[in-house]
Amino acid sequence: MVENWQEKCKTGNMIDTSKNTSMTSGEAASRLTYKLVRVEEDGTFDPASEDEITEVEHLLAEPKNEKVSVDAVLCYNNENPEKCLAIEDFPGSVDHNNQLKTDSGVLLSNITREWSDDSKFEFLDGMLQGVDEEDLHVTNGLSSACEDYLLDTEFVEKVPDLDYGTCGGPRSGNLGFESRSPGLSERDTGGAETLELSASTIPVLESTSDQNVLLLDKMTIQELHKAFKSTFGRETTVKDKQWLIRRISFGLQNFVELENASSLLESGISSKRNDGDMLLVCNNDSPGMYSSFTNVVGSKGKSVDQSVLRERLTGVDVYKTSYSEAKDIGFGFLSSRDREDTLATRKRLRKPTRRYIEETSDLKSRYCSGKLETPITSSKDKFMLSRSCNQHHWKEFVAMAPVCKQDSVGGSDSQVPFGLRMQKKRTKKNTSAWEHDPGDNKNDSLLLGPSHSSDLEPSPTESQDEMSDDCLSTVRTEKGRSRRKHHRLWTLSEVMKLVDGVSQYGVGRWTDIKRLLFASSAYRTSVDLKDKWRNLLRASGAELKSKREVEQGRKNASRPIPQSVLRRVSELAIIYPYPRERKSKLMPKLTSTALISTPIQAAPSADTSVSRRGRIVHRKSFT
DNA sequence: TTTAGGG
DNA sequence: CCCTAAA
Numbered sequence: 001m002v003e004n005w006q007e008k009c010k011t012g013n014m015i016d017t018s019k020n021t022s023m024t025s026g027e028a029a030s031r032l033t034y035k036l037v038r039v040e041e042d043g044t045f046d047p048a049s050e051d052e053i054t055e056v057e058h059l060l061a062e063p064k065n066e067k068v069s070v071d072a073v074l075c076y077n078n079e080n081p082e083k084c085l086a087i088e089d090f091p092g093s094v095d096h097n098n099q100l101k102t103d104s105g106v107l108l109s110n111i112t113r114e115w116s117d118d119s120k121f122e123f124l125d126g127m128l129q130g131v132d133e134e135d136l137h138v139t140n141g142l143s144s145a146c147e148d149y150l151l152d153t154e155f156v157e158k159v160p161d162l163d164y165g166t167c168g169g170p171r172s173g174n175l176g177f178e179s180r181s182p183g184l185s186e187r188d189t190g191g192a193e194t195l196e197l198s199a200s201t202i203p204v205l206e207s208t209s210d211q212n213v214l215l216l217d218k219m220t221i222q223e224l225h226k227a228f229k230s231t232f233g234r235e236t237t238v239k240d241k242q243w244l245i246r247r248i249s250f251g252l253q254n255f256v257e258l259e260n261a262s263s264l265l266e267s268g269i270s271s272k273r274n275d276g277d278m279l280l281v282c283n284n285d286s287p288g289m290y291s292s293f294t295n296v297v298g299s300k301g302k303s304v305d306q307s308v309l310r311e312r313l314t315g316v317d318v319y320k321t322s323y324s325e326a327k328d329i330g331f332g333f334l335s336s337r338d339r340e341d342t343l344a345t346r347k348r349l350r351k352p353t354r355r356y357i358e359e360t361s362d363l364k365s366r367y368c369s370g371k372l373e374t375p376i377t378s379s380k381d382k383f384m385l386s387r388s389c390n391q392h393h394w395k396e397f398v399a400m401a402p403v404c405k406q407d408s409v410g411g412s413d414s415q416v417p418f419g420l421r422m423q424k425k426r427t428k429k430n431t432s433a434w435e436h437d438p439g440d441n442k443n444d445s446l447l448l449g450p451s452h453s454s455d456l457e458p459s460p461t462e463s464q465d466e467m468s469d470d471c472l473s474t475v476r477t478e479k480g481r482s483r484r485k486h487h488r489l490w491t492l493s494e495v496m497k498l499v500d501g502v503s504q505y506g507v508g509r510w511t512d513i514k515r516l517l518f519a520s521s522a523y524r525t526s527v528d529l530k531d532k533w534r535n536l537l538r539a540s541g542a543e544l545k546s547k548r549e550v551e552q553g554r555k556n557a558s559r560p561i562p563q564s565v566l567r568r569v570s571e572l573a574i575i576y577p578y579p580r581e582r583k584s585k586l587m588p589k590l591t592s593t594a595l596i597s598t599p600i601q602a603a604p605s606a607d608t609s610v611s612r613r614g615r616i617v618h619r620k621s622f623t
Numbered sequence: 624t625t626t627a628g629g630g
Numbered sequence: 631c632c633c634t635a636a637a
Contacts, residue, residue: 333629426628509626509629510625510626511624511625511626526625526626527625527626527627530626530628534627534628
């Protein structure tokens with residue numbers, strides 16, 4: 001069914017790509033409404049009844065209201081599916097009957113323009129395409145939200161006609177969900193330059209914060225309430241200790257992600273131990289083309305932790321419009337103030353960071369655009385992964401958005417379209433303004449001006465990570481001149497960006513990558529990127545070499561770069577063989593074939609790549 | 624200027 | 631990271 005659905009989504013979009021751009025975003029917003037629809041077996045949609053709407057609202061409400069929160073443990077087990085479809089009750093004691101009438105259908109919450117029944121696609125269109133290009137972020141948020149519902153209901157429903165493949169093993173069933181964003185396509189790079197990678201799944205073994213749980217375990221209800229409040233910025237009356245613990249724990253780990261609807265599926269995370277959760281990775285697709293969401297389910301054994309990728313920039317606004325009330329754990333959309341609280345709490349409770357501590361400290365100092373710092377917790381991994389989804393939007397935004405920045409730094413108060421400005425600076429010698437590294441972070445902050453920080457701010461991660469420059473250690477040389485030693489350790493987010501960049505532009509086009517993905521970070525020259533990539537390749541290669549090392553590395557916490565990333569790197573390494581690094585690794589001969597057989601072959605820079613490769617190879621053989 | 628590579 | 635050769 002889902003596949004069906006998905007298909008329709010696709011088609012629907014393709015068919016109705018008619019840009020609805022006649023609407024202003026304001027108009028659009030005012031017309032945004034949540035609609036519930038029932039999805040029939042055949043994939044058609046029926047508007048939901050009042051009751052159902054109420055029910056969904058239940059989903060969004062907190063347990064204390066005796067309403068329903070879905071905290072389902074999802075697991076696939078062919079043997080006895082029924083048992084696997086466990087739904088954890090909340091203290092409020094959930095009435096199962098009341099919970100979801102999903103036996104008969106799927107509840108979907110979606111945004112759509114005036115709902116009209118003349119077309120199923122209307123629904124899809126509204127949901128996936130959004131009301132307007134400018135609302136893309138909204139759109140994506142919806143798709144993820146929808147996905148949640150889909151997934152959820154999918155499981156509750158015992159839809160056997162969906163082929164999950166052989167359930168049980170660490171196999172993954174996919175619920176492909178794609179949303180297209182026509183509005184963004186062919187933007188920044190020009191369609192031809194885009195490389196499309198099939199969505200890949202990256203398993204992430206993430207150790208959950210047992211410590212937190214333990215810690216919380218010892219707390220009294222009152223304390224837990226307190227913690228809850230500081231974590232989520234709201235009171236709770238829930239008495240159930242376990243629930244609180246779970247919530248808080250989870251919140252601590254994912255508070256950043258929390259603003260998105262997540263509770264429907266996340267349940268297991270804190271209660272299960274070290275289940276490897278399969279993260280869906282929305283791989284970079286061609287800029288703005290469509291985000292491909294692949295839900296991977298399954299992991300070691302039966303329990304499944306689902307982590308659904310979510311568009312970061314989305315959720316908040318979307319949901320706030322309709323469900324501002326629903327600020328609660330699951331669908332909690334923490335206001336920035338709330339998040340500050342969260343932050344504070346996290347700082348107290350979070351287990352000592354292994355690395356990237358520097359980040360934390362300087363994030364603080366660079367609290368420029370009112371953004372929040374990135375969490376540097378175990379969840380970071382997950383977070384980062386999800387981040388890649390936003391990459392494009394972010395990038396696009398940065399590159400294209402007609403946002404005006406106030407240039408007080410340059411002395412002129414001129415307002416120049418951001419994108420233009422960047423290019424200008426780049427082309428010109430005026431680089432100093434933004435290349436002028438250290439001192440004026442203000443400049444940096446301005447680059448990601450506050451203008452869009454409020455609602456559009458796609459990925460606070462970057463803005464934060466890149467914004468800070470305290471990582472630089474100032475070295476006093478004997479020469480008397482204090483000079484910076486550009487030793488700034490690479491943020492995971494940066495690494496991710498780099499990887500994304502490479503996946504898009506291929507190896508060797510570091511300037512492009514730098515310009516587009518690292519525009520906000522003055523440091524990190526193209527050379528740096530190159531170097532880093534080299535390192536990454538080495539790392540990934542080393543990892544592939546022996547698994548023991550991997551394990552150890554993880555245990556020793558000496559591997560700052562998550563395997564998932566490394567894995568991606570190695571995948572990319574095959575697609576875009578980097579000149580030299582990869583000779584001793586991987587089957588030397590297969591690489592060439594692999595290249596050919598790779599369906600993903602870089603469309604854009606194929607030529608240059610080849611020639612480059614050729615040159616390199618040539619050289620290599622001679623050296 | 625940018626990229627590849629060595630240090 | 632830095633530096634440099636080559637393009």
